[in-house]
Amino acid sequence: MLDEAKQYTVRAQGITKNFQLFSTQSEKLKSIFKGNTDGANFWALRGLTFDIEPGDVVGIVGTNGSGKSTLLNVLSGVIPQTSGTLEINGSIGVVAINEGLNWDLTGRENIRLKQLMMGMTNHQIDLAMPEIVEFSELGEFIDQPVKDYSSGMRSKLGFSIVTHNDPDILVVDEALSVGDQNFSKKALTKIREFIADGKTIFFVSHDLEQVREFTNKVMWIQYGQMLNFGPTKQVADEYQAFTQKLDQMSEDERTQFVNHEKQQQQLFTIDQLKDKYIQSGVSETEMRQMTKLRSFEGFGRFSLWFTLALIVAMMALVIWMGYGR
Numbered sequence: 010m011l012d013e014a015k016q017y018t019v020r021a022q023g024i025t026k027n028f029q030l031f032s033t034q035s036e037k038l039k040s041i042f043k044g045n046t047d048g049a050n051f052w053a054l055r056g057l058t059f060d061i062e063p064g065d066v067v068g069i070v071g072t073n074g075s076g077k078s079t080l081l082n083v084l085s086g087v088i089p090q091t092s093g094t095l096e097i098n099g100s101i102g103v104v105a106i107n108e109g110l111n112w113d114l115t116g117r118e119n120i121r122l123k124q125l126m127m128g129m130t131n132h133q134i135d136l137a138m139p140e141i142v143e144f145s146e147l148g149e150f151i152d153q154p155v156k157d158y159s160s161g162m163r164s165k166l167g168f169s170i171v172t173h174n175d176p177d178i179l180v181v182d183e184a185l186s187v188g189d190q191n192f193s194k195k196a197l198t199k200i201r202e203f204i205a206d207g208k209t210i211f212f213v214s215h216d217l218e219q220v221r222e223f224t225n226k227v228m229w230i231q232y233g234q235m236l237n238f239g240p241t242k243q244v245a246d247e248y249q250a251f252t253q254k255l256d257q258m259s260e261d262e263r264t265q266f267v268n269h270e271k272q273q274q275q276l277f278t279i280d281q282l283k284d285k286y287i288q289s290g291v292s293e294t295e296m297r298q299m300t301k302l303r304s305f306e307g308f309g310r311f312s313l314w315f316t317l318a319l320i321v322a323m324m325a326l327v328i329w330m331g332y333g334r
């Protein structure tokens with residue numbers, strides 16, 4: 010049972026994320042129009058429950074394809090969870106490779122756009138601009154379109170914009186691994202300042218030493234399930250032991266292991282979660298809340314037909330008004 014008296018910056022209960030897999034785009038389009046769901050269900054997240062307190066610096070670890078980025082995307086509102094409840098208390102800023110930049114605009118225009126979206130006035134942006142540009146180290150490239158930047162340059166720009174906005178919750182997804190070493194150092198110093206200010210930070214990195222250095226808690230996600238969440242040393246040690254075991258496996262054994270896990274991700278159902286929650290003593294009401302559907306591919310189909318119906322209705326209205334003259 011979760012402790013209701015505590016204050017949480019993030020509270021997640023039973024978060025799942027379903028993707029419908031189609032082998033081609035036309036197959037996907039056909040399925041939307043025909044209303045069938047031939048695409049295989051794939052559950053990138055299978056019921057994650059956790060509480061994050063103010064000041065927590067949480068490292069998220071897991072092998073490739075485990076669902077780390079999917080979780081960050083759900084946390085930051087880029088994609089909706091399929092089921093489960095998510096409570097976020099505070100503003101959230103995401104630093105990730107390619108995150109949220111408009112590639113046709115220049116670096117400077119991106120800075121302005123992001124700040125306008127944060128509710129700043131043009132005058133406030135003019136005052137903040139030199140500091141952001143200087144931090145980004147982009148020099149004269151700041152007036153070039155972002156599409157001409159390297160991934161390291163985009164990462165520098167994204168980091169400078171987001172951290173300047175001073176969010177309550179900072180989400181950092183591998184973005185520090187692509188910049189040059191000097192910038193990475195500067196970015197890590199900035200993250201230390203955030204930690205000292207007691208902000209909440211989510212930190213995804215394949216560099217376990219960096220995770221050990223910066224975080225106080227680690228969440229280990231494996232193929233959409235949370236295997237462990239707790240103090241950094243304990244979970245990082247367990248994860249490291251697991252990766253060493255994985256490294257010692259033969260190619261065949263590893264493939265078998267991964268295929269088995271991926272198969273489980275296709276066979277998963279929300280009903281499995283319901284049973285699990287009931288068995289763990291969660292009340293019927295809580296269980297319903299934790300497994301309530303928030304989004305599904307089917308909604309996409311509904312909204313497509315709704316949009317088409319709306320367009321037809323608008324066209325009919327225009328024609329009717331035209332005849333009425």
Ligand SMILES: Nc1ncnc2c1ncn2[C@@H]1O[C@H](COP(=O)(O)OP(=O)(O)OP(=O)(O)O)[C@@H](O)[C@H]1O
Binds near residue numbers: 029030051075079
């Ligand atoms: N839009 C999507 N459509 C279909 N499947 C997706 C989509 N996004 C992610 N996936 C799948 O969900 C699973 C989790 O992906 P995710 O990128 O979250 O993993 P990750 O732990 O961040 O991996 P990595 O360490 O390689 O970055 C993967 O199997 C991936 O193929």
